[in-house]
Amino acid sequence: MAHTEDDRRPKYQRIAEALREAIQSGEYGPGDRLPGENDLMATYGVARMTARQALSVLRDEGVVEARKGAGVFVREFRPLRRRGIQRLARQQWGNGRSVWAADVEDRSLEVDHVTVSEEAASDHVSGVLELAGEETVCVRRRRFVLDGKPVLLATSYLPVSLVAGSPIVREDTGPGGTYARLAELGCKPVHFREEIRSRMPSKDEATQLSISAGTPVILICRTAFTDEGRPVEFNEMTLDAASYILEYDFDA
Protein backbone atom coordinates (compact mmCIF):
# COMPACT_ATOMS: atom_id res chain seq x y z
CA MET A 1 0.00 0.00 0.00
CA ALA A 2 2.85 2.33 0.92
CA HIS A 3 4.33 1.51 -2.50
CA THR A 4 1.25 2.58 -4.45
CA GLU A 5 1.03 5.74 -2.37
CA ASP A 6 4.69 6.52 -3.10
CA ASP A 7 4.34 6.07 -6.83
CA ARG A 8 1.57 8.63 -6.93
CA ARG A 9 3.81 11.24 -5.39
CA PRO A 10 5.52 13.82 -7.61
CA LYS A 11 9.13 13.11 -8.65
CA TYR A 12 10.61 15.90 -6.54
CA GLN A 13 9.11 14.31 -3.43
CA ARG A 14 10.61 10.94 -4.27
CA ILE A 15 14.05 12.50 -4.82
CA ALA A 16 13.71 14.37 -1.54
CA GLU A 17 12.84 11.08 0.19
CA ALA A 18 15.90 9.33 -1.29
CA LEU A 19 18.14 12.15 -0.06
CA ARG A 20 16.42 12.17 3.34
CA GLU A 21 17.07 8.45 3.73
CA ALA A 22 20.72 8.88 2.73
CA ILE A 23 21.00 11.50 5.48
CA GLN A 24 19.21 9.34 8.06
CA SER A 25 21.43 6.36 7.23
CA GLY A 26 24.52 8.53 7.77
CA GLU A 27 25.67 8.44 4.13
CA TYR A 28 25.65 12.25 4.39
CA GLY A 29 26.57 13.42 7.91
CA PRO A 30 26.08 16.80 9.62
CA GLY A 31 27.92 19.51 7.68
CA ASP A 32 28.33 17.36 4.53
CA ARG A 33 27.56 18.85 1.15
CA LEU A 34 24.61 17.27 -0.67
CA PRO A 35 24.52 16.65 -4.44
CA GLY A 36 23.65 19.96 -6.17
CA GLU A 37 20.99 20.66 -8.80
CA ASN A 38 23.29 19.57 -11.64
CA ASP A 39 24.12 16.28 -9.89
CA LEU A 40 20.44 15.52 -9.25
CA MET A 41 19.51 16.37 -12.87
CA ALA A 42 22.12 13.88 -14.10
CA THR A 43 21.38 11.15 -11.55
CA TYR A 44 17.58 11.20 -11.82
CA GLY A 45 17.18 12.52 -15.36
CA VAL A 46 14.96 15.43 -14.22
CA ALA A 47 14.64 19.11 -15.08
CA ARG A 48 16.40 21.77 -13.02
CA MET A 49 13.10 22.91 -11.48
CA THR A 50 12.43 19.37 -10.17
CA ALA A 51 15.91 19.10 -8.65
CA ARG A 52 15.45 22.52 -7.07
CA GLN A 53 12.06 21.54 -5.62
CA ALA A 54 13.51 18.35 -4.11
CA LEU A 55 16.22 20.33 -2.33
CA SER A 56 13.73 22.95 -1.19
CA VAL A 57 11.57 20.26 0.48
CA LEU A 58 14.55 19.27 2.63
CA ARG A 59 15.35 22.92 3.30
CA ASP A 60 11.76 23.59 4.39
CA GLU A 61 11.98 20.62 6.74
CA GLY A 62 15.10 22.01 8.35
CA VAL A 63 17.12 18.95 7.31
CA VAL A 64 19.52 20.91 5.09
CA GLU A 65 20.58 24.51 4.68
CA ALA A 66 21.69 26.41 1.59
CA ARG A 67 24.90 28.42 1.85
CA LYS A 68 25.13 31.07 -0.82
CA GLY A 69 27.48 30.09 -3.64
CA ALA A 70 28.69 26.99 -1.76
CA GLY A 71 25.77 24.56 -2.13
CA VAL A 72 23.34 22.73 0.11
CA PHE A 73 24.60 21.16 3.34
CA VAL A 74 23.21 18.75 5.92
CA ARG A 75 22.25 20.89 8.87
CA GLU A 76 24.29 20.51 12.00
CA PHE A 77 21.23 20.31 14.11
CA ARG A 78 21.13 20.54 17.85
CA PRO A 79 17.69 19.47 18.98
CA LEU A 80 16.44 20.64 22.33
CA ARG A 81 16.66 17.86 24.91
CA ARG A 82 13.58 18.16 27.10
CA ARG A 83 14.13 16.21 30.31
CA GLY A 84 10.49 15.46 31.12
CA ILE A 85 10.86 14.71 34.81
CA GLN A 86 13.87 16.71 36.03
CA ARG A 87 12.65 19.95 34.44
CA LEU A 88 9.55 19.95 36.65
CA ALA A 89 11.51 19.45 39.90
CA ARG A 90 10.47 21.85 42.65
CA GLN A 91 14.08 23.09 42.97
CA GLN A 92 13.63 24.45 39.47
CA TRP A 93 10.54 26.66 39.71
CA GLY A 94 10.84 26.87 43.50
CA ASN A 95 14.06 28.85 43.07
CA GLY A 96 12.45 31.31 40.69
CA ARG A 97 13.70 29.73 37.47
CA SER A 98 11.29 28.98 34.68
CA VAL A 99 10.59 25.36 33.83
CA TRP A 100 11.81 25.72 30.26
CA ALA A 101 15.09 27.33 31.39
CA ALA A 102 16.12 23.76 32.32
CA ASP A 103 15.93 22.71 28.67
CA VAL A 104 17.84 25.53 27.12
CA GLU A 105 21.33 25.68 28.59
CA ASP A 106 23.31 28.32 26.66
CA ARG A 107 20.82 28.80 23.85
CA SER A 108 18.43 31.64 23.19
CA LEU A 109 14.82 30.80 23.99
CA GLU A 110 12.27 33.59 23.77
CA VAL A 111 8.60 33.51 24.59
CA ASP A 112 6.34 35.53 22.33
CA HIS A 113 2.67 35.87 21.36
CA VAL A 114 1.65 35.68 25.04
CA THR A 115 -2.08 36.10 25.59
CA VAL A 116 -4.13 35.58 28.73
CA SER A 117 -7.91 35.38 28.65
CA GLU A 118 -10.88 34.10 30.57
CA GLU A 119 -12.89 31.60 28.53
CA ALA A 120 -15.63 29.00 28.81
CA ALA A 121 -14.08 25.56 29.28
CA SER A 122 -14.53 22.91 26.59
CA ASP A 123 -16.04 19.64 27.79
CA HIS A 124 -12.58 18.07 27.63
CA VAL A 125 -10.83 20.77 29.69
CA SER A 126 -13.74 20.85 32.12
CA GLY A 127 -13.44 17.08 32.56
CA VAL A 128 -9.67 17.08 33.06
CA LEU A 129 -9.78 19.96 35.58
CA GLU A 130 -12.88 18.50 37.28
CA LEU A 131 -14.67 21.85 37.04
CA ALA A 132 -18.14 22.42 38.45
CA GLY A 133 -20.93 23.37 36.03
CA GLU A 134 -20.21 26.54 34.08
CA GLU A 135 -16.90 27.39 35.77
CA THR A 136 -14.60 29.35 33.44
CA VAL A 137 -10.87 28.88 32.86
CA CYS A 138 -7.88 31.20 32.63
CA VAL A 139 -6.25 30.42 29.27
CA ARG A 140 -2.56 31.28 28.81
CA ARG A 141 -1.31 30.96 25.21
CA ARG A 142 2.31 31.50 24.18
CA ARG A 143 4.95 30.48 21.65
CA PHE A 144 8.57 29.50 22.35
CA VAL A 145 11.25 30.54 19.85
CA LEU A 146 14.67 28.82 19.98
CA ASP A 147 17.62 30.48 18.25
CA GLY A 148 15.14 32.42 16.14
CA LYS A 149 13.05 29.36 15.13
CA PRO A 150 9.57 28.79 16.68
CA VAL A 151 9.63 25.33 18.29
CA LEU A 152 6.65 25.08 20.66
CA LEU A 153 3.10 26.37 21.08
CA ALA A 154 1.63 26.03 24.55
CA THR A 155 -1.85 26.64 25.92
CA SER A 156 -2.44 26.31 29.66
CA TYR A 157 -5.86 26.11 31.29
CA LEU A 158 -6.37 26.90 34.99
CA PRO A 159 -9.61 27.22 37.00
CA VAL A 160 -10.56 30.90 37.29
CA SER A 161 -11.95 30.17 40.75
CA LEU A 162 -8.40 29.32 41.83
CA VAL A 163 -6.24 31.89 40.01
CA ALA A 164 -8.44 35.02 39.74
CA GLY A 165 -6.62 38.08 41.11
CA SER A 166 -3.22 36.32 41.17
CA PRO A 167 -0.27 37.10 38.86
CA ILE A 168 -1.24 33.96 36.89
CA VAL A 169 -3.83 36.05 35.04
CA ARG A 170 -1.15 38.58 34.02
CA GLU A 171 1.16 38.17 31.02
CA ASP A 172 4.21 38.10 33.30
CA THR A 173 3.62 35.61 36.11
CA GLY A 174 6.91 36.51 37.85
CA PRO A 175 9.91 34.41 39.01
CA GLY A 176 9.28 30.67 38.86
CA GLY A 177 6.19 31.24 36.74
CA THR A 178 2.75 29.70 37.11
CA TYR A 179 3.91 26.79 39.29
CA ALA A 180 5.55 29.05 41.88
CA ARG A 181 2.34 31.14 42.00
CA LEU A 182 0.17 28.03 42.35
CA ALA A 183 2.34 27.01 45.32
CA GLU A 184 1.71 30.43 46.90
CA LEU A 185 -2.01 29.84 46.44
CA GLY A 186 -1.68 26.60 48.44
CA CYS A 187 -1.85 24.39 45.37
CA LYS A 188 1.73 23.28 44.83
CA PRO A 189 1.94 20.98 41.79
CA VAL A 190 3.80 17.81 42.81
CA HIS A 191 2.46 15.13 40.47
CA PHE A 192 2.35 15.28 36.70
CA ARG A 193 0.88 13.26 33.88
CA GLU A 194 2.20 13.77 30.37
CA GLU A 195 0.47 12.21 27.36
CA ILE A 196 2.42 12.19 24.11
CA ARG A 197 1.12 11.78 20.58
CA SER A 198 2.41 12.62 17.13
CA ARG A 199 0.62 13.57 13.93
CA MET A 200 0.95 15.81 10.92
CA PRO A 201 0.43 19.51 11.73
CA SER A 202 -2.65 21.44 10.76
CA LYS A 203 -2.01 24.28 8.35
CA ASP A 204 -2.26 26.79 11.17
CA GLU A 205 0.23 24.87 13.34
CA ALA A 206 2.64 24.57 10.40
CA THR A 207 2.46 28.34 9.88
CA GLN A 208 2.89 29.25 13.53
CA LEU A 209 5.87 26.88 13.93
CA SER A 210 7.34 27.67 10.47
CA ILE A 211 7.42 24.01 9.52
CA SER A 212 6.47 22.54 6.19
CA ALA A 213 3.55 20.15 5.95
CA GLY A 214 6.06 17.27 5.61
CA THR A 215 7.27 17.45 9.22
CA PRO A 216 5.21 16.03 12.09
CA VAL A 217 4.34 17.70 15.38
CA ILE A 218 4.56 16.09 18.79
CA LEU A 219 1.62 16.81 21.11
CA ILE A 220 2.13 16.77 24.86
CA CYS A 221 -0.88 17.11 27.17
CA ARG A 222 0.27 17.69 30.73
CA THR A 223 -1.93 17.71 33.81
CA ALA A 224 -0.45 19.02 37.07
CA PHE A 225 -1.85 17.73 40.38
CA THR A 226 -1.48 18.80 44.01
CA ASP A 227 -0.49 16.21 46.63
CA GLU A 228 -4.21 15.75 47.31
CA GLY A 229 -4.68 14.76 43.67
CA ARG A 230 -6.45 17.95 42.67
CA PRO A 231 -5.80 18.86 39.01
CA VAL A 232 -4.71 22.53 38.94
CA GLU A 233 -3.36 23.02 35.41
CA PHE A 234 -3.88 21.42 32.01
CA ASN A 235 -1.30 22.33 29.38
CA GLU A 236 -1.59 21.42 25.69
CA MET A 237 1.74 21.72 23.89
CA THR A 238 2.48 21.40 20.17
CA LEU A 239 6.16 20.85 19.34
CA ASP A 240 8.04 20.96 16.04
CA ALA A 241 9.13 17.30 16.02
CA ALA A 242 12.38 18.18 14.21
CA SER A 243 13.46 20.42 17.09
CA TYR A 244 13.02 18.13 20.09
CA ILE A 245 14.20 15.01 21.85
CA LEU A 246 11.98 14.17 24.84
CA GLU A 247 13.79 12.34 27.61
CA TYR A 248 12.25 10.50 30.56
CA ASP A 249 14.62 9.10 33.18
CA PHE A 250 13.02 6.98 35.90
CA ASP A 251 13.32 4.08 38.31
CA ALA A 252 10.88 1.21 37.95
Added chain:
Amino acid sequence: MAHTEDDRRPKYQRIAEALREAIQSGEYGPGDRLPGENDLMATYGVARMTARQALSVLRDEGVVEARKGAGVFVREFRPLRRRGIQRLARQQWGNGRSVWAADVEDRSLEVDHVTVSEEAASDHVSGVLELAGEETVCVRRRRFVLDGKPVLLATSYLPVSLVAGSPIVREDTGPGGTYARLAELGCKPVHFREEIRSRMPSKDEATQLSISAGTPVILICRTAFTDEGRPVEFNEMTLDAASYILEYDFDA
Protein backbone atom coordinates in the same frame (compact mmCIF):
# COMPACT_ATOMS: atom_id res chain seq x y z
CA MET B 1 6.66 29.13 3.53
CA ALA B 2 4.10 26.57 4.63
CA HIS B 3 1.64 28.29 2.33
CA THR B 4 3.81 27.98 -0.78
CA GLU B 5 4.51 24.33 0.06
CA ASP B 6 0.78 23.64 0.37
CA ASP B 7 -0.12 25.22 -2.94
CA ARG B 8 2.35 22.98 -4.74
CA ARG B 9 0.59 19.89 -3.45
CA PRO B 10 -1.87 18.01 -5.66
CA LYS B 11 -5.55 18.80 -5.23
CA TYR B 12 -6.42 15.40 -3.72
CA GLN B 13 -3.94 16.06 -0.92
CA ARG B 14 -5.47 19.44 -0.17
CA ILE B 15 -8.96 17.91 -0.05
CA ALA B 16 -7.65 15.15 2.22
CA GLU B 17 -6.16 17.80 4.51
CA ALA B 18 -9.45 19.72 4.69
CA LEU B 19 -11.29 16.53 5.64
CA ARG B 20 -8.57 15.58 8.15
CA GLU B 21 -8.91 18.97 9.83
CA ALA B 22 -12.69 18.62 9.95
CA ILE B 23 -12.18 15.29 11.72
CA GLN B 24 -9.57 16.67 14.12
CA SER B 25 -11.82 19.61 14.99
CA GLY B 26 -14.65 17.20 15.79
CA GLU B 27 -16.91 18.32 12.93
CA TYR B 28 -16.95 14.61 12.01
CA GLY B 29 -16.76 12.37 15.09
CA PRO B 30 -15.87 8.68 15.43
CA GLY B 31 -18.34 6.55 13.43
CA ASP B 32 -19.66 9.52 11.42
CA ARG B 33 -20.10 9.18 7.67
CA LEU B 34 -17.83 11.43 5.60
CA PRO B 35 -18.94 13.17 2.37
CA GLY B 36 -18.80 10.63 -0.48
CA GLU B 37 -17.18 10.94 -3.90
CA ASN B 38 -20.22 12.69 -5.37
CA ASP B 39 -20.31 15.22 -2.52
CA LEU B 40 -16.59 15.98 -2.89
CA MET B 41 -16.91 16.34 -6.68
CA ALA B 42 -19.68 18.91 -6.19
CA THR B 43 -18.03 20.78 -3.28
CA TYR B 44 -14.54 21.05 -4.76
CA GLY B 45 -15.35 20.88 -8.48
CA VAL B 46 -13.01 17.95 -9.07
CA ALA B 47 -13.13 14.70 -11.07
CA ARG B 48 -14.23 11.44 -9.48
CA MET B 49 -10.67 10.10 -9.49
CA THR B 50 -9.47 13.10 -7.46
CA ALA B 51 -12.26 12.67 -4.90
CA ARG B 52 -11.45 8.96 -4.67
CA GLN B 53 -7.73 9.68 -4.15
CA ALA B 54 -8.49 12.17 -1.38
CA LEU B 55 -10.55 9.58 0.49
CA SER B 56 -7.92 6.88 -0.07
CA VAL B 57 -5.24 9.08 1.54
CA LEU B 58 -7.31 9.17 4.73
CA ARG B 59 -8.01 5.46 4.48
CA ASP B 60 -4.29 4.70 4.10
CA GLU B 61 -3.61 6.79 7.20
CA GLY B 62 -6.09 4.79 9.20
CA VAL B 63 -8.23 7.88 9.86
CA VAL B 64 -11.28 6.56 8.03
CA GLU B 65 -12.56 3.18 6.88
CA ALA B 66 -14.68 2.24 3.88
CA ARG B 67 -17.74 0.05 4.53
CA LYS B 68 -18.94 -1.68 1.40
CA GLY B 69 -22.02 -0.04 -0.05
CA ALA B 70 -22.42 2.26 2.95
CA GLY B 71 -19.68 4.86 2.43
CA VAL B 72 -16.58 6.10 4.21
CA PHE B 73 -16.67 6.52 8.00
CA VAL B 74 -14.42 8.11 10.60
CA ARG B 75 -12.65 5.25 12.29
CA GLU B 76 -13.57 4.52 15.89
CA PHE B 77 -9.99 4.30 16.87
CA ARG B 78 -8.70 3.01 20.18
CA PRO B 79 -5.02 3.91 20.42
CA LEU B 80 -2.82 1.85 22.69
CA ARG B 81 -2.04 3.72 25.90
CA ARG B 82 1.56 2.95 26.77
CA ARG B 83 2.19 3.81 30.43
CA GLY B 84 5.92 4.46 30.18
CA ILE B 85 6.80 4.08 33.84
CA GLN B 86 4.26 1.65 35.32
CA ARG B 87 4.74 -0.91 32.53
CA LEU B 88 8.38 -1.40 33.51
CA ALA B 89 7.62 -1.99 37.21
CA ARG B 90 9.37 -5.04 38.63
CA GLN B 91 6.01 -6.49 39.72
CA GLN B 92 5.24 -6.74 36.03
CA TRP B 93 8.12 -8.76 34.57
CA GLY B 94 9.08 -10.09 38.02
CA ASN B 95 5.79 -12.02 38.08
CA GLY B 96 6.41 -13.57 34.69
CA ARG B 97 4.23 -11.19 32.68
CA SER B 98 5.64 -9.51 29.60
CA VAL B 99 6.23 -5.76 29.68
CA TRP B 100 3.89 -5.11 26.78
CA ALA B 101 1.07 -7.15 28.37
CA ALA B 102 0.59 -4.08 30.60
CA ASP B 103 -0.36 -1.98 27.57
CA VAL B 104 -2.81 -4.30 25.97
CA GLU B 105 -5.64 -5.05 28.38
CA ASP B 106 -8.24 -7.12 26.53
CA ARG B 107 -6.86 -6.62 23.04
CA SER B 108 -4.99 -9.02 20.81
CA LEU B 109 -1.26 -8.26 20.61
CA GLU B 110 0.94 -10.72 18.75
CA VAL B 111 4.68 -10.69 18.32
CA ASP B 112 5.97 -11.82 14.94
CA HIS B 113 9.12 -11.64 12.79
CA VAL B 114 11.28 -12.52 15.81
CA THR B 115 14.96 -12.90 14.96
CA VAL B 116 17.95 -13.22 17.28
CA SER B 117 21.50 -12.81 16.03
CA GLU B 118 25.00 -11.99 17.18
CA GLU B 119 26.35 -8.90 15.43
CA ALA B 120 29.16 -6.38 15.55
CA ALA B 121 28.02 -3.31 17.52
CA SER B 122 27.70 0.04 15.77
CA ASP B 123 29.67 2.88 17.30
CA HIS B 124 26.43 4.23 18.75
CA VAL B 125 25.31 0.96 20.38
CA SER B 126 28.86 0.30 21.58
CA GLY B 127 28.92 3.75 23.19
CA VAL B 128 25.51 3.41 24.86
CA LEU B 129 26.29 -0.07 26.25
CA GLU B 130 29.87 0.97 27.21
CA LEU B 131 31.30 -2.05 25.39
CA ALA B 132 35.00 -2.83 25.35
CA GLY B 133 36.81 -2.88 21.98
CA GLU B 134 35.31 -5.34 19.51
CA GLU B 135 32.69 -6.82 21.86
CA THR B 136 29.67 -8.12 19.95
CA VAL B 137 25.99 -7.71 20.76
CA CYS B 138 22.99 -10.00 20.86
CA VAL B 139 20.37 -8.35 18.61
CA ARG B 140 16.71 -9.22 19.14
CA ARG B 141 14.36 -7.91 16.42
CA ARG B 142 10.58 -8.31 16.51
CA ARG B 143 7.33 -6.74 15.41
CA PHE B 144 4.17 -6.20 17.49
CA VAL B 145 0.79 -6.58 15.82
CA LEU B 146 -2.31 -5.16 17.55
CA ASP B 147 -5.74 -6.37 16.47
CA GLY B 148 -4.17 -7.47 13.19
CA LYS B 149 -2.40 -4.14 12.50
CA PRO B 150 1.42 -3.87 12.94
CA VAL B 151 2.06 -1.06 15.43
CA LEU B 152 5.66 -1.37 16.68
CA LEU B 153 9.09 -2.52 15.51
CA ALA B 154 11.63 -3.19 18.26
CA THR B 155 15.34 -3.99 18.16
CA SER B 156 17.12 -4.75 21.43
CA TYR B 157 20.89 -4.86 21.83
CA LEU B 158 22.54 -6.69 24.76
CA PRO B 159 26.24 -7.43 25.41
CA VAL B 160 27.05 -10.98 24.25
CA SER B 161 29.54 -11.24 27.11
CA LEU B 162 26.57 -10.93 29.48
CA VAL B 163 23.82 -12.95 27.79
CA ALA B 164 25.65 -15.73 25.90
CA GLY B 165 24.22 -19.15 26.82
CA SER B 166 21.13 -17.66 28.51
CA PRO B 167 17.54 -17.88 27.17
CA ILE B 168 17.98 -14.25 26.03
CA VAL B 169 19.70 -15.55 22.88
CA ARG B 170 16.70 -17.80 22.09
CA GLU B 171 13.57 -16.65 20.28
CA ASP B 172 11.43 -17.41 23.34
CA THR B 173 13.03 -15.85 26.42
CA GLY B 174 10.45 -17.41 28.79
CA PRO B 175 8.11 -15.90 31.42
CA GLY B 176 8.83 -12.24 32.21
CA GLY B 177 11.05 -12.02 29.12
CA THR B 178 14.48 -10.48 28.80
CA TYR B 179 14.25 -8.41 32.01
CA ALA B 180 13.43 -11.43 34.18
CA ARG B 181 16.38 -13.28 32.61
CA LEU B 182 18.72 -10.31 33.16
CA ALA B 183 17.69 -10.33 36.84
CA GLU B 184 18.63 -14.04 37.02
CA LEU B 185 22.02 -13.13 35.56
CA GLY B 186 22.53 -10.68 38.45
CA CYS B 187 21.80 -7.64 36.28
CA LYS B 188 18.29 -6.61 37.30
CA PRO B 189 17.22 -3.52 35.32
CA VAL B 190 15.97 -0.89 37.79
CA HIS B 191 16.59 2.43 36.05
CA PHE B 192 15.44 3.40 32.59
CA ARG B 193 16.02 6.26 30.20
CA GLU B 194 13.61 6.73 27.31
CA GLU B 195 14.33 9.22 24.51
CA ILE B 196 11.44 10.10 22.24
CA ARG B 197 11.54 11.62 18.78
CA SER B 198 9.15 11.77 15.85
CA ARG B 199 9.78 11.91 12.12
CA MET B 200 8.36 10.64 8.85
CA PRO B 201 8.92 6.90 8.31
CA SER B 202 11.42 5.51 5.85
CA LYS B 203 9.89 3.50 3.03
CA ASP B 204 10.92 0.26 4.75
CA GLU B 205 9.36 1.32 8.07
CA ALA B 206 6.15 2.36 6.30
CA THR B 207 5.96 -1.05 4.66
CA GLN B 208 6.68 -3.04 7.82
CA LEU B 209 4.13 -1.04 9.84
CA SER B 210 1.58 -0.84 6.97
CA ILE B 211 1.39 2.92 7.24
CA SER B 212 1.30 5.38 4.38
CA ALA B 213 4.10 7.88 3.95
CA GLY B 214 1.75 10.60 5.31
CA THR B 215 1.74 9.27 8.90
CA PRO B 216 4.70 9.87 11.24
CA VAL B 217 6.50 7.34 13.39
CA ILE B 218 7.49 7.85 17.01
CA LEU B 219 10.98 6.62 17.91
CA ILE B 220 11.71 5.52 21.46
CA CYS B 221 15.29 4.67 22.45
CA ARG B 222 15.34 3.00 25.85
CA THR B 223 18.43 2.18 27.88
CA ALA B 224 18.02 -0.13 30.92
CA PHE B 225 20.49 0.21 33.79
CA THR B 226 21.28 -1.92 36.87
CA ASP B 227 21.33 -0.28 40.29
CA GLU B 228 25.09 0.16 39.84
CA GLY B 229 24.39 2.22 36.72
CA ARG B 230 25.56 -0.44 34.27
CA PRO B 231 23.71 -0.26 30.93
CA VAL B 232 22.48 -3.78 30.12
CA GLU B 233 20.04 -3.26 27.26
CA PHE B 234 19.49 -0.71 24.53
CA ASN B 235 16.14 -0.93 22.74
CA GLU B 236 15.26 1.05 19.61
CA MET B 237 11.52 1.13 18.97
CA THR B 238 9.61 2.50 15.97
CA LEU B 239 5.91 3.08 16.59
CA ASP B 240 3.07 3.86 14.20
CA ALA B 241 2.20 7.29 15.63
CA ALA B 242 -1.48 6.83 14.80
CA SER B 243 -1.68 3.77 17.08
CA TYR B 244 -0.19 5.10 20.30
CA ILE B 245 -0.57 7.47 23.20
CA LEU B 246 2.53 7.50 25.41
CA GLU B 247 1.83 8.32 29.03
CA TYR B 248 4.33 9.27 31.73
CA ASP B 249 3.04 9.71 35.27
CA PHE B 250 5.54 11.00 37.81
CA ASP B 251 6.20 13.04 40.94
CA ALA B 252 8.56 16.00 40.64
